[in-house]
Amino acid sequence: MAPPLLTLQDVALTFGGTPLIENAELSIAPGERACLVGRNGSGKSTLLKIAAGFIEPDRGTRFVQPGATIRYLAQEPDLSAYPTTLAYVEAGLGPGDEPYRARYLLEQLGLTGEEDPRRLSGGEGRRAALAHVLAPEPDILMLDEPTNHLDLPAIEWLESELKGLRSALILISHDRRFLESLSQATVWLDRGITRRLNQGFGAFESWRDGVLEQEELEHHKLDRKLAMEADWLRYGVTARRKRNVRRLANLHTMRQQYKDHKRAVGTVSMTLAEAEQSGTLVVEADGVSKAFDGRPIVTNLSLRLLRGDRLGIVGPNGAGKTTLINLLTGNLAPDSGTVKLGANLQMVTLDQRRASLDPNATVAETLTGGRGDTVTIGGQTKHVVGYMKDFLFSPEQARTPVSVLSGGERNRLMLARALAQPSNLLVLDEPTNDLDLETLDLLQEMITDYSGTVLLVSHDRDFLDRTVGSVLVSEGEGKWVEYAGGYSDMIAQRGAGVQARAAERDARPKAAKAPPPSEASQAKRKLNFNEQHDLKTLPQRMAEMEAKIAKVQEIMADPTLYTRDPAGFQKAGAALSKLQSDLAAAEDRWLEVEMLREELGG
Incomplete structure (x- = not known):
């Protein structure tokens, strides 16, 4: 090595x-x-x-x-x-x-x-x-x-x-x-x-959990009362992650239910059945269009959100995700089409700007509004310290001024304050910006437990996979298409991830654009940077892989290896298989680029 x-x-x-x-x-x-x-x-x-x-x-x-x-x-x-x-x-x-x-x-x-x-x-x-x-x-x-x-x-x-x-x-x-x-x-x-x-x-994460569990066993005989609060911040995260893993199965069930009650998005006219229970319908958009300065943001969108749905909205910067949110929540009037909102909606929004926090207020005052020591969550009263612990704050931080909190702690506090407000429609515009992994786990749990409807704009692929039942994707020119499942499911159905906005691609220098397909331009075609790099470096990489393969094969040639070290034998076998697979892929790539080089005349 x-x-x-x-x-x-x-x-x-x-x-x-x-x-x-x-x-x-x-x-x-x-x-x-x-x-x-x-x-x-x-x-x-x-x-x-x-x-x-x-x-x-x-x-x-x-x-x-x-x-x-x-x-x-x-x-x-x-x-x-x-x-x-x-x-x-x-x-x-x-x-x-x-x-x-x-x-x-x-x-x-x-x-x-x-x-x-x-x-x-x-x-x-x-x-x-x-x-x-x-x-x-x-x-x-x-x-x-x-x-x-x-x-x-x-x-x-x-x-x-x-x-x-x-x-x-x-x-x-x-x-x-x-x-x-x-x-x-x-x-x-x-x-x-x-x-x-x-x-x-x-x-x-599984390895970390094992380390912390072993550490807890080793300290079990110590006075747990003294160590309880300090350990909770670490072990609480571990337990939360395990709960979230189990909840992924429920998410898959929800996505199947979504497929059963949804109809295709597009120009189809959707109507609300009279027999539906009051409050079941949250948002119904029919043929909605919106443009700014002649550029279409939303074109002929029909969409229906029911109580409990979790819709992820994805697209490149400038596609109009925030504008779409404002249309669906009634904060912006469409140019054409209609948006119908359900009855008795109480909406809470966490936008990209993040509502400012008073630096002189304490954590407890921020959550209670300076009124008493309790907060009301979902109609139930809870002591502010208990609610703080849900967001990974220790009891000692109740009287801590906001000004001394770290960036991650401030983000958690803003989430706690937003989620403490009574709501049945939660609108989250890029909520994962600048959040650490523990806070992302926490937000995932909050969304999973939330009984209302969620509109989520995010660029975090894993977070989308863990939280939403469907994804609404910008296809360009104001067209939005909805796919069942999370971000990975969308890619499987669509065949590709989110593409850069066409206007952004067109704004790049002309040198970066492909020339028209004429004979003269084809004659000037050269290997691009990645092709040149592969042609130059792949032979050395293949030689290195061949040398590693020879070493592993030499190790596995020992007839006593399996008897002496079964785990080592299996590990060597797995390494050999991966090296051989990588070598085959490298050889295919080198042959592809070499043939292209010859086709282009050197």
């Missing part, structure tokens, strides 16, 4: 007298993809900055292989010193890097390179920063929440691009699907100490 490109050993760091990191270790090998996970405020971003060399620890050693290149993506990158986005991305290139990579990546991310960095939106700034760190193809790529402010097409493009890079990757993200798809190893930072699992994030 190749020596690590970067190692951290016995790292410690204290902020304001409180140890944040006490004994952390981290190593990354060439080409390895590791995710760094932990609760909000555990020090993940700080540890990544130590690894990148931006923060000096109080104790410990940091070693980087001589000549190894590192690129680090911060959560809030600063582009203000550069005249254009292209200049910013080119500034990240090294002497031996390919200059065309800068413009290529900007174009792929929907930017021209001529934008003024001082006038970029949050999403545009994040795209430019991604191009800045990806363009050099560094030896080590460190990404802190790279999917923040990105829409679904950009997230799926980034996921595909990172899979094709040979750079080692250290990743922090709250996007479960993103972590599961990319990670090969998981580093867990918990109470200042790191633990490593040599498997991807998909295996992490």
Whole structure:
């Protein structure tokens, strides 16, 4: 095995007298993809900055292989010193890097390179920063929440691009699907100490639960009363995740019920049967259309929502998801068609802007409105401390001012306040933005327990899969189509994920567009970057895989291996099967690109 490109050993760091990191270790090998996970405020971003060399620890050693290149993506990158986005991305290139990579990546991310960095939106700034760190193809790529402010097409493009890079990757993200798809190893930072699992994030939560259960057994003889509140915050999360896993079966049942009572979305006229129970109908849209400045946002949409439905709305930035929500809830009048709302609707909305919190109020005052020590949830009165615990707050935080809460804690508090309001229609517009994994679990549980109807706009694929019964997808030009199931079910039925908006694709530089299919243009066709990269690197990768296969075969040739180590024999067999499969795929890809190169004349 190749020596690590970067190692951290016995790292410690204290902020304001409180140890944040006490004994952390981290190593990354060439080409390895590791995710760094932990609760909000555990020090993940700080540890990544130590690894990148931006923060000096109080104790410990940091070693980087001589000549190894590192690129680090911060959560809030600063582009203000550069005249254009292209200049910013080119500034990240090294002497031996390919200059065309800068413009290529900007174009792929929907930017021209001529934008003024001082006038970029949050999403545009994040795209430019991604191009800045990806363009050099560094030896080590460190990404802190790279999917923040990105829409679904950009997230799926980034996921595909990172899979094709040979750079080692250290990743922090709250996007479960993103972590599961990319990670090969998981580093867990918990109470200042790191633990490593040599498997991807998909295996992490079960492994973590086992570690915590073993820890609880070891401390069982101690005075549990003293440790109860401190442990609850960790073990409560574990129990919550297990409950949510069981609830997925109920979600599948709900989706089948959805198929039974829904009709196709489109131009079909839907009517409410007189015999239906009062309050069963929540929203009925018939032939609804809306346009702004001549651009269609919604065209001839017919949709019916019944009590208890959970509808996810997905599409690229600019598709009109928020406008659609406003149409369906009666806050915006359509240009044509009708929207009928059910009787006795009480709606609570959590939008992207997030209602502001009074920094001087305490957590308890925020939840009770400053009136007493109780909150009323679903007609039942509950003590504010008990309600706080549902949202992962400790009892001691009841009198804590909002101003000292972390970002994740403020998000949880806003969710708690919104969900405490009486409602039977819950409208959530990008509720997962900036939430940590524990809070996402909590929100999932709240939605699952909610007896009313949910309208959810989100770019989190895993969250959609876990919470909604149907998905409404933008198909462009104002057309919206509804699919039964979650996001993964939608892809299975549709054959593709969410595509970038056509206007955004058309706004890219002409150089990025395909030329017309004439003989002259076909003669000028060249291998694109990915094809060139594969043609150049695949032979070496195939040779490396062949060498690994030979080593594994040599190990398995030992006639005593199975008797001595049955588990080792099975592990070697599985590794051999995967290597042979990867080699076959690499050979097919190389042959495909080589034939294309010959067809294009060299």
